[in-house]
Amino acid sequence: MTSSSPEIAVVGAGIAGASAAYRLSELGFKSRVYEAGGRPGGRMAATVINEAIFDHGAQFFTTRGHKFRSAVDTAAADGAVKVWTHGFDEPPDGYERWRGVPDMTALASWLLSKADAMVHFAQPVDHLKNLNASAIVLTPPIPLSLALAQRSNLEPPEKLLNELRNVEYKRTIAVLFPLEEHPESLPSHGGIQFLDDPALAFITDNAAKGVSDAPAVTVHLSNDASLALWNEPDHQLTEFASKHLEANIGAFVSLGSVVKRWRYAGPVQVLEESAFVWGNRPFIAMAGEAFNGPKVEGAFDSGRYAAEKIAEFFS
Numbered sequence: 355m356t357s358s359s360p361e362i363a364v365v366g367a368g369i370a371g372a373s374a375a376y377r378l379s380e381l382g383f384k385s386r387v388y389e390a391g392g393r394p395g396g397r398m399a400a401t402v403i404n405e406a407i408f409d410h411g412a413q414f415f416t417t418r419g420h421k422f423r424s425a426v427d428t429a430a431a432d433g434a435v436k437v438w439t440h441g442f443d444e445p446p447d448g449y450e451r452w453r454g455v456p457d458m459t460a461l462a463s464w465l466l467s468k469a470d471a472m473v474h475f476a477q478p479v480d481h482l483k484n485l486n487a488s489a490i491v492l493t494p495p496i497p498l499s500l501a502l503a504q505r506s507n508l509e510p511p512e513k514l515l516n517e518l519r520n521v522e523y524k525r526t527i528a529v530l531f532p533l534e535e536h537p538e539s540l541p542s543h544g545g546i547q548f549l550d551d552p553a554l555a556f557i558t559d560n561a562a563k564g565v566s567d568a569p570a571v572t573v574h575l576s577n578d579a580s581l582a583l584w585n586e587p588d589h590q591l592t593e594f595a596s597k598h599l600e601a602n603i604g605a606f607v608s609l610g611s612v613v614k615r616w617r618y619a620g621p622v623q624v625l626e627e628s629a630f631v632w633g634n635r636p637f638i639a640m641a642g643e644a645f646n647g648p649k650v651e652g653a654f655d656s657g658r659y660a661a662e663k664i665a666e667f668f669s
C-alpha cells in the first residue's frame with residue numbers, strides 16, 4: 355500500500371465484507387480483509403464430508419435491486435454463479451433462485467478476487483486497535499461486532515448502541531447426510547422449501563443441485579424447531595432430521611451425519627439504515643444483513659454502502 359493510501363480493514367469475508375472490499379476497490383481504495391474462518395462466504399457456507407459436498411448455510415439467493423443484479427451478472431459471466439431454479443413449487447413461480455458455482459461460497463470468493471484487497475484467512479480479530487486502521491468495516495453478526503467494538507473501547511454512540519442491543523437472531527440447525535445412494539423422490543432441481551412447517555425449513559439434494567457428485571443431503575430445521583432443540587445432543591438432532599427427511603424422500607441409508615448450529619441464522623427484525631457509522635480514525639462502519647434488508651442481497655448492499663461511507667470519510 356502506498357503511504358498516501360488510508361489503511362482500511364474489513365472484518366469478515368462473508369458477502370457483506372466481500373462486497374465492501376469490492377466496492378472500496380471500485381472507488382480506488384485498497385483494503386485488508388480479516389476472516390476468522392478458513393475460507394470466504396460466512397453464512398454462505400459449504401463443507402465436505404468424505405466425497406460428499408454440502409451447501410449448509412444459505413441455499414440460494416435472489417436479486418431484486420439493480421446494484422446486486424449487476425454484480426451477479428458479471429459473476430455469472432465468469433462462471434461463479436448461476437440460476438439454480440425458477441421456483442421450488444410445482445408449477446414454478448418463474449422467479450430466479452441463484453446458487454454459487456461450485457458452491458455457495460463462490461460469490462464472496464469472486465468479489466474478493468476482483469477487489470484490490472489483501473485477504474487474511476483464519477485470522478479472527480479480537481481487538482480493533484490491533485488493526486492499525488484509519489477506517490474499519492465490521493461485518494460479523496451484530497452481537498459479535500458490538501462485543502468487538504466494546505472490547506476495543508470503540509463502542510458506538512448511545513443511540514446506535516440501544517438499537518444494536520435490540521437486534522435478535524433466529525437460529526437454524528443444519529443436519530448433513532452423506533447417503534449411500536442418490537434419493538429418487540426429490541424434485542429434479544433437488545430443493546424442497548418449507549414455508550410454514552413446524553419441523554423443517556429446507557431439504558437440498560446437493561447432487562441434484564450440482565454441488566456434489568456423491569449423494570449429499572442438507573436438512574435445515576425450522577427456526578422454531580432449531581430454537582426448541584438447540585441444546586439437544588447431536589444424535590437426537592440427527593434422529594429428528596432423519597425422521598422428517600424420510601417422511602419427505604422415503605427410506606434412505608446414510609453413511610453418517612454432521613450437525614451444524616447457526617446461532618445467528620438471520621435477524622428477527624432488520625434495522626432500517628444501510629449501515630451504522632461512527633468514530634474518527636478509526637472511522638467505523640458496521641454492516642451486514644441485519645441492516646438494509648435481510649438475506650444475501652441485503653448483506654451485499656449493506657457492505658457496499660459501508661464502503662461508500664468510508665470513501666466519503668476520506669474525501
Ligand SMILES: Cc1cc2nc3c(=O)[nH]c(=O)nc-3n(C[C@H](O)[C@H](O)[C@H](O)COP(=O)(O)OP(=O)(O)OC[C@H]3O[C@@H](n4cnc5c(N)ncnc54)[C@H](O)[C@@H]3O)c2cc1C
Pocket residue numbers: 365366367368369370371388389390391394395396397398410411412413414415416477478479480493494495498502526528574616618619620641642643644648649650651653
Ligand atoms: C441456515 C441459513 C440459511 C439461509 N438461507 C438463505 C437463503 O436461502 N437466501 C438468502 O438470501 N439468505 C439466506 N441466509 C442468510 C444469508 O446467509 C445471510 O444474510 C448472509 O450470508 C449474511 O452475510 P454477512 O456477510 O452479513 O454475514 P456472515 O456471512 O455471517 O459474514 C460474517 C463473517 O465474519 C466472520 N467473523 C466473525 N467474527 C469475526 C472476527 N472476530 N474476526 C474476523 N472475522 C470474523 C465470520 O466468520 C463470517 O465469515 C441463510 C442463512 C443461514 C444461516
